[in-house]
Amino acid sequence: MPITYGTYLDKVYGGWFGKCLGGAAGAPVEGIKEIIDIKDFKEIMNTELPNDDLDLQLLWLEVLQKKGPGIKGEDLADAWYHQCWYPFSEYGYFLKNYERGIKPPLSGSFNNSFFYEGMGCPIRSEIWGFISPGKPDRAAEYAAMDARLDHGENAVFGEVFLAVIESMAFYEQDLRSLIEEGLRRIPFGSKLYRCIQMVVSCYDTKLSYLETREKILTYFGHPDFTNCIQNIGFIVLALLYGDRNMEKTIQIALSCGYDTDCTCASAAAVLGVILGYSNIEDRLLNLVQDKLVIGIDVKRKDNRIKTLAEETVQIGLSIQAQKEAGVITSIPDKVSLISWEAPGDIEIKVGYEEIPAVSAGGECYFTIQVTNHRTADWKGKLQLDNLPSGWKADLISADITVEADKNIILHNRIALDAEYNRIKDKNIIDIKLTEKGKEESKIIQFGICGMLPVKIHGIFTEQLKKQANPAHPSPHPEGCVLPSVECMCNNEVSLTREYLEENLLLEEEYPYMDILHAPEDKLDFDRKYSAEGPVCYYCSFDIWSDEKRKVWLVVGNSDGFKIWLDKELVLEKDEMRYWTPNNNSEIIELKEGRNRFVLKLLRRGKYMDFSVGFRKFEGKHYHTQKWITDLTFLR
Template structure:
């Protein structure tokens, strides 16, 4: 069994949290600046230390998850705290919180509707708490990191959090940064961009290539317009640790001057050096600058103390709890009288456990079937007999309502259940919560055993009108220059034209309900027209979405992502337009709209030019604390009947 002196443990954890605070503070000055910079000791520290979600979320996990639930926490425990107390509604955080509010739990909360940010930095920055409570036990730290990472990410980002958590846990035993990096890489699959990037940096460092050249070459190979992309940012952290040569000041300067998500890269680098060498290794210049207290501001919690040393002590007593519970095998020596396990004792494992998994997307559309697998696991040494019942959401029907189950000891039962939207429904909510309940029979008495809920996100039901296109350039000619004859230019014959300002339908939308259209279900916010429009070439389509809002919502923020030109009308009023081409991301444009109680008609005019013309929109406002709306409903329009042709 590993033996670890408590004062050594505390000194390392204290150093790790100090380093985290320092790196977050200095990196906050130029967060998301992708340029190479030249900060020095004279100007790297901000005048006012800002709060940083990198630290705050980990303090949240310690206080609201570990200290209330104990050492044997689940990913649902972490996700619930994440969604309840997180005040930072940025990027993948807002997507994950929306999913959890829709009843979509991890790992689906990290992948569903999260196309752009699923490989971002939101979870690699949360690794320290897991490494610090698992000294010398990287395998356990990695398990915790996985439970956390899948809340709002998948793959590369989750591997990144596991990599750092393993490295930090091992830092209680190993001081050589090269050995620690290679050790952490054991937890990263080889066939990943993250693995390739870290080895790329290691190779450049071994060949004594200047760090600026290494950074340039790395951005060419692994860079992204997304300043939060995890692969390039983890590469920068490793670059700073290697080229910093274990010097805290040099490491901080390199991490920040490399740019990208600088508060993340510098904070993690600072935490790693702090835990390797301890609090007493951090130069006095940095200790004086950061002070003794941390700044909390992106989570809705109150601490009994904001002192960094108290956070370190609480972290260490959580580590003592893991040892008490047998989660890690560590004997802490020379314990002071006030160093005692702080976490509640573990709750016994349920004898019978329920789990739900989706067979496809965790969503459902009108006229479609969505399936889930319900797994009942019997952990007991005796047979289980009872009933399994499914109560679907009000808008849905389920293929199974109740079924008798008999499960042998240490066995499981798997049931596939299909769901569909009621045929006569007039609207489909975003939020559809279903319940699974398990009861046990015995001596004529029925006893409730366990219950689980899960959500199916209601797909938006939209009309697609078009495509439309032109054989000539309507921005140059008021009428057909070919007089309806065969075009005499190669471009007109082999390409085409489209014009954002040309009304291909009546853009007063007075006859919208009479136009021939196709009805489609949009399961996610990101709309990829090439899935339902197969016309090849420049064209225009109109998307019509009738949204039911439960109340008047004035000045709601409409966030738009686009690749090509578009116009958006809300209730007949032009709300936003763009003529630019861009890389799709969810927040390319924003505007403010008024939604009324009842049906609101949103019309999107899209120009389709390249291979894809992805588009997205979401709504939020201050009344929802900037949470993305989850209580809207999609009106189910009646199909348009096109009169048959008369001979």
């Protein structure tokens, strides 16, 4: 059933207002992982803080205005890279990947095993729902494309779920029906699906919202305060228990804690669409004063929420004019629509058959898809240019023909000799298409990362030494001097014990037994070496820096470790922790030229997770600094 232009604008305005109000309410307490006992969010809200929940959507709107409904993930990625500086968590890994030529959809999952299910993309769902009123499948398609820039799995499902709800909220007022619409478009049995189902069940069985919160954390909790499953659980909880009351909904989301700027903003945005701006109380409207606070580089006519709503509606109506009969009626004559040109050109897309990385003696398989959007066949030459010295490709140049409105896929392979001893982290390769009879070429770039060669100098363990309780009977026959049963079944390692001469290991020529080629920051020892029980690894790697500079050394560890840089101990921790990629950090100085790192790593539990990376140091905390991508790895 169609809705009028006035209703459409009012609901979009209400949605964006809810987004701003909820974000301002939750931002001052985000990251607190306990019940937040604040009786009135208005006492703490801060309307002067920019919010990434909204900033990136303003950028997406700008991209839509320029390119129209046929936008690709790479259009969003390119705008982000050039206009949004945020390097936090999964955003930072996206920027690191994109800078190295790894494009969507792989940019969200490669080298991002901890934050790939964060809230960074579900909070960007509104724009896709708002420009797709009553078109949930379109909203879902846009949302999934957006989400894969910097996320995977349940985070993608989360953005899709919310975008579908926001699309249907223009026509459907019942929250239960909206939740069912969202669930229909995410994988049945996924963690997010099960969490949302559980929240609805808790509500139906009359549990209090705090009891429901406890169940969410019991069954789906995660130590990362931004993890999407628990937080989307809180959003659904707040909507159900909030009784269609904006103030109560925000208050409940706030009290649940964790990623409060996201949960408060997303819940209030959904409710804002359901209610419409005209049905939100004046005392709440006055809190925000119709003002946006922006933290990134976007060009806007003004910073009013109403203007944002009008521009969003203009995009939605313009897409409607191109794609289908009107679901929005009574459009005033003064409303101008945007007309975009159809693609009508050649498109090149690179896909990786495994991972986008290569090592000495290794290979990287990838595909090149050429799509012809023209109405006539395309003939010309495809060439690979700018290959790093010593890299070999099966296909360097080929004459190709692509029929009108069809595509071809070329399979290719990059290979490196085993003796290759210098490989850059970032390796950008050009694909050049030159149409027959023309001189001008179309060039796109893609990247293949160099793997870090980690030399393994020794893997050690020793039998557990533990005295049996002399007051207990012995398990062994009389006269036998044997270890205790515990010692027979277990081993131990210690950070303080030297299993080889560590002062000699710090010298450059110390022998090694094997090389682990690491495509990501995480060094996957357990996958390569299947021996079980406690072990101590000694390993080293060498990197080349083109300049002397201070950098952040950022370490993720699950157990004890020592790190030496050029014979100096720079970081040591004797601890067992849940792995995150930023458990420990230190400011170190790389010299111009070769820098040698030696690592001593312990595994005292069943698994060992260890990662190491380098971020820029510009006098600020590493969380606000980009990852370094211009290092060279040496054998």
